[in-house]
Amino acid sequence: MIRFLIRAAIWLVSAFLGLVVADLLLQGFFLHWDNWWGVLLAVVIFAILQSVLAPWILKMAHRFAPAFLGGIGLLSTFLALLIAVLIPAAGIGIDGPVAWIVGTLIVWLITALATWLLPGVFLKNRVQGGRA
Template structure:
């Protein structure tokens, strides 16, 4: 249960950072400060639900697409978030493509690094025990 909570916290923080970086880098992508938290929650839930589904479909139907399943689920999560919430707007096909790659890459890096930053004390206690 604690591991699920920790994974969820890391995913929320990583996705928040990724959306902020995407909006900062891309002029056609805006994240509303008022609805930012709602957009992050919707994006995270959509990613958590879509990623295993797309991975499973890729494994059974087109195994060649397994490597790009994370990018596809990121794109679909951005689409769902843009449709459902007022907190995210993306204009133009180029911006959609670049937003997908940037948000995916930043979230991936953040998910790798955040556990060491956020749970530093817990990790240190486990190593010393």
């Protein structure tokens, strides 16, 4: 159960970091900070969709289109962003094709790095806490 909670926290933090970095760096990609509930909703929706869509798209690509296996993360990131933007209450907006393409790349890169680096931080703290 602890492992599941740590994994969920990592997904949420990585989604938050990816969306915030894209918001800061990219014109046309924005989070509606005046509605913090909407931003929180966008992060949760994106994280859940990303964690559900990635394995499903991987399975479909492996089965029907093996040439697309390398782009699974990008495709699942794009679809998760698309669905999050379509939900009216979510506090995220993306305007223009450049913002969609570059935003997908930024969010994918940041979430990939965060999900790779954050387990070491969480597990290191957990191991040190267990020793104390």
